[in-house]
Amino acid sequence: MAFPSLSFELDDLVRHSAPIVPMIYDPDTKRHATYFPVDFDLDAQILMCAFEEEADDASSFIYKSPRPSKLTSKRVETVEAITPAQEIVNRYRAGLKVELDDSVDSVSSSGSSILQEDSSEDDFMDWDVEETPALPASPSSAPHIRFRxxxxxxxxxxxxxxxxxxxxxxxxxxxxxxxxxxxxxxxxxxxxxxxxxxxxxxxxxxx
Structure with a gap:
């Protein structure tokens, strides 16, 4: 009487096994992971950072910014970039009270133009700063929210x-x-x- 070989039994088992079902997942689901190198040595990294800090502390180098030989006049204009909507959000996040207003009042943003002048007389820098409003100031300092x-x-x-x-x-x-x-x-x-x-x-x- 002949007995089936071991290879025949394994082939038959694989042939009649359940098919592999692919994993179903939502592609829009966010997944977060932290990657660590295989040879990552935390103790060595800590010692290296400590050594770099000690080297910085022991350094006697002092940085001195370069100074031009002749100073030239220049004009710098800055405008306040915050909008009324951003001010409302900042007040809300800070826990401050925000007034609700149904009127047609709108908050105008105001900026400032800063004029800076410098001269080269006697190799001495002299700044003349003048501040002028770019837009008329709003009658109310606090912004108002208008709900539809x-x-x-x-x-x-x-x-x-x-x-x-x-x-x-x-x-x-x-x-x-x-x-x-x-x-x-x-x-x-x-x-x-x-x-x-x-x-x-x-x-x-x-x-």
Whole structure:
């Protein structure tokens, strides 16, 4: 009686095994990784950095910027680059109160033109600085936000969602809250901040 060989049994096992299913993944999902070289030596890197710092401390080299033999006149004009919208964002991030205004008032950005003159008499630099406003100053120093009437209903819906999240978490309106939207775990300072955060989630690019 002949017995099947070992190679026949292995071939038969491979032939009747389940097919390999490729891994399905979302190409839009962000994936983060940290790469370390195979021969990475942390202790050696620390010693090398410490040695470089000691070498810098022991150096007696003093840098002296070059000075031109003859100074020439030049004009430098600088304009304040911050916009009213950026000022609103900075005040919001700093936790300052931002007034809401439905009027047609707009905040004008103001800049300054700085004129710098220098002379070469006696090889001595003499700066003459003159500051003039480039645009008329705004009557109000604090910027105002103008909401579209069509967004009031959506903002109220976001306020209700933020309030429900506050009650679910068992905290008050001044307590930090985590955004309940899927894929977003950002922590906001209070209910008001969460309301605006949810409202930005709902804004579409086609509006």
């Amino acid at each position: 009437r069509s967004r009031f209903d959506e903002l109220a819906i976001c306020r209700a969602e933020a309030t429900n999240e506050m009650r679910r978490s068992g905290v008050d309106e001044e307590h930090p809250l985590v955004c309940p939207r899927a894929g977003c775990r950002e922590t906001l300072t209070d209910v008001k901040a969460l309301t605006y955060h949810l409202h930005m989630h709902d804004i579409r690019y086609d509006e």
